[in-house]
Amino acid sequence: MTYAALQPLADRAALFVALRQDALSAAADALGEHRWDADMAQGTLTFTANDDPSRQLVTRAHLIATIAPGPPSLLWAWAHPSGDPQGIATQLHTYGTAHGITELTTPEVPFPAEASGDEWIAQAAHTVGGAAVELTGRSPYYSAPVGNGTRAVFLLDAPLAPLTVAVAVVALPRVLSGMDLSDARTAVWDLARLAGWTLTWTDESFSGAIVTDASGTATFRFDEQARISGIESTLTAQG
Template sequence: MTFAALQPLADRAALFTALRQDALAAAADALGEHRWDADMAAGTITFTANADPSRQLVTRAHLIATIAPGPRSMLWAWAHPQGDAQGVAAQLRAYGAEHGIADLTAPEVAFPADAAADEEWIAQAAHVVGGVAVELTGRSPYYSAPVGGGTRAVFVLDAPLPALTVSDAVIALPRILSGLALTDARTAVWDLARLAGWTLTWTDEAFSGASVVDASGSATFRFDEQARISGIEGSLAGHA
């Protein structure tokens, strides 16, 4: 566990976040071997192909937080010297104020006393913070960048990626779900539809299934007795 008060927000967005991270990874991998560069003044993160520097993926980057092993703390971007007090990260602070979540309203959040605070722990914490940022801002994907000395910076990106469609999700989800542990699959499916802008309808009063639809097609998620996803049935637009 990294930040216990933040984990439920990241869990809620877990399915949508995983699909958007997958889309970012695919777009970056299409460049082949590549590097990333952050330009804080311009507010961009650019992924550039090593073999052909003219091939780039340019994203608008919004700093959310930095997570540092030295002070054993996370500093929200709205309180960061290089951050913007009125920037995207301020949406997290506003949500925290409305819902009484101190870890979102305190400028700096200490690591739990038992935290390893090593590279692996900080990377995991960055994924949680990224998920929270996606959940509360609606922007995606996020990017966790090592910035030296063991510190990581977390950004949400406005990237030139196509919107997430039901048909894209149906194709990608079997692969993604195999490596994803959902604490509450029903809520994650509901939130996936909310964040993606799809229409969701529960199949019955027992919430044993959920149907989602957009212009690309429809899909039905089935849940087993333990409320896990037991199957996904998809139908593409124009097909039976």
């Protein structure tokens, strides 16, 4: 557990986030060995192939927060010297104000008492990234090591294909194998919301969810412990 107040937001978006992070990883991996560079003045984060600098993945980067070991704290972008006080991160502040979440409205949030180490900071960055996707609808995010144990969390406007039902059903078996969803029904509902799909429940006991977009339909089945037990799909032929 990192920031307890932010974790439920990240958990709700977990399935959508995992699929969008998977797409970003695939796009970056297509470059082969590569590096990343952030240009705060231009507001970009660029992945560049090591063997051919002309091969790049250029994204519009929105700083959300930095998480630093000294002093051990999270600093929101709207209060950061390198951030934009009117930028995307203010949407998290607005939500925090409306829902009484002080972790989202305090400029600099200290680490919990038990927190320490690079691994905790890396996990906290993923929690912040997931919460930012949930509250803004933008994705994917990138957790960037920026020196001295500090990580910066960016939301990216990246040239990735939209997340369709057809794309999701191909990736989901692999993505789900590495996940432990805290609430699979909510995660599927939020996946549909964030992806812009239509969702209907199969029955009043919520034993299944049907998601649909122009690319096809997928039915998620849930077992007695509300875990995803199967996914069936009917995809639209692409001409």
